[in-house]
Amino acid sequence: MEYFIDVAYGTLIKHKEELPGDMVNVIRMDKCTIIVMADGLGSGVKANILATLTSKIAGTMLKEGADIYETVDTIANTLPVCKVRNIAYSTFTLIKIYDNGEAYIAEYHNPPIFMMSKGEAVHIDKKHLNINERKITESNIKLQEEDILTVVSDGVIHAGLGDILNLGWQWKDVQNYLKKKSKEKLSSQSFTKDLLGVCWDLYDKKPGDDATVVTIKLRRPSYINIFIGPPKNKDEDSYAMKNFMKCTGKKIICGGTTANIAERELNRELKVNLDFLDKDIPPTAEMEGIDLITEGVLTLTKVLEKIKKYIGPFSLDYETVNFHGKDGVSTLGRVLIEECTHLNLWVGRAVNPAHQDPNFPSDFSIKLKLIDELCKVMEELGKKVTVTYL
The missing domain is CATH 3.60.40.10 (PPM-type phosphatase domain)
Structure with missing residues (x-):
């Protein structure tokens, strides 16, 4: 083996x-x-x-x-x-x-x-x-x-x-x-x-x-698959979701719109957790066959910030960072740090108007910047990363 x-x-x-x-x-x-x-x-x-x-x-x-x-x-x-x-x-x-x-x-x-x-x-x-x-x-x-x-x-x-x-x-x-x-x-x-x-x-x-x-x-290799954002072409929703579900390893969805696509295409109930474990972190949701569902951009931003602090050098103002919590940020961070060896990102290229500056082209959307940064951080941690754009 x-x-x-x-x-x-x-x-x-x-x-x-x-x-x-x-x-x-x-x-x-x-x-x-x-x-x-x-x-x-x-x-x-x-x-x-x-x-x-x-x-x-x-x-x-x-x-x-x-x-x-x-x-x-x-x-x-x-x-x-x-x-x-x-x-x-x-x-x-x-x-x-x-x-x-x-x-x-x-x-x-x-x-x-x-x-x-x-x-x-x-x-x-x-x-x-x-x-x-x-x-x-x-x-x-x-x-x-x-x-x-x-x-x-x-x-x-x-x-x-x-x-x-x-x-x-x-x-x-x-x-x-x-x-x-x-x-x-x-x-x-x-x-x-x-x-x-x-x-x-x-x-x-x-x-x-x-x-x-x-x-x-x-x-042993541990595969983590994350679906982030809807495909650029709505007609590809069904095809993308079915292929995502065939993946080996844990399946995670980031983003409300993506979760709604999964609910529709998989015909499974989406249940939002109404317990706010942290007032600054959006709640998670649950669905049969999906290991974790979180909000998108805000959660990913906080996950990146926390991972960077965690792997950063010690200094006199060193802050203890852990992923013991049950909120979406701690849970996703824990999976990426502790479990993941291979990270497969499924990235939808549809642009969310709320995350887009009209003065910049679509390549500069906040979501894609976050994906690039996440890839770099995970590769620095020695993980094998692949990205599939939809």
Whole structure:
């Protein structure tokens, strides 16, 4: 079986620095995904450049078919060892994982990778290599469904050092925490966000080092289909709705007019939920065979705003964002963040006069702008997005 490689990552930037000294490069190919996490020496601009060079060189070479020996040799010759401190200018972790769960891992001076399976920590056997005087460890493993790999930079292991914790958050402590969280069946994005949140608290909102977390989870593909807006040609209503209902996965309708089309063409009753769970969010509705029905433009706008805040970087005015509510915005956001691996958008091109500035052509309608933005955000989250215009 071919699985979906759910990858998410995030970084806490060292206090008073503007650029991270850690860099993550994710390359999705036809049958595999390459992930590189590099940690540049020091912090700030210099570390950012070193980490960027390392992650880009490694990612590009692995994508083009180079093996670990060629890749490490190139990196070693490009970024030599610091003569003053006798340590590498950039450490790194390389992972190449195939859709069937087979994975290759190479690690160079980063904290050892964590692996969780069925709520338990898994020991990874490693082989030691010496490449161009660099000591590399490599592993070949086979992941099962819902298994989780977590890569961290040393800023995670050092969280709380000297303040809250005398010796920092030790590797074993992080492993025990991840073991507990893995039982909650979170998405990679939520798993990453949670671990970064703990580091944020341990650093008392002033990270003493760049702290990066990369979470990789093997998942079954989960298809989410969203029908937004009526087709441009009303004669296509029946054809579009019937094809939409044939789709695999969850079915969601956004927009009152679209819901009315579904009621008419499917000959099913549309029931509006009269409970206003949030006065600023329009109510949802229900219909047999449809998993969620929400209002259109306003709800989508709020969903986008909430997702952007959720995946945004930590800052001193960091606001906790969750999707635990039962309102339309929280429900749709939760589906997109937690469940979705493949997003199929069915977009009707009929123009709603209420959403259209007469001074602009139809391509600039609010609805289409929202769709473009939603696609970009979901692709940034690693989801596979397809759009069908009607």
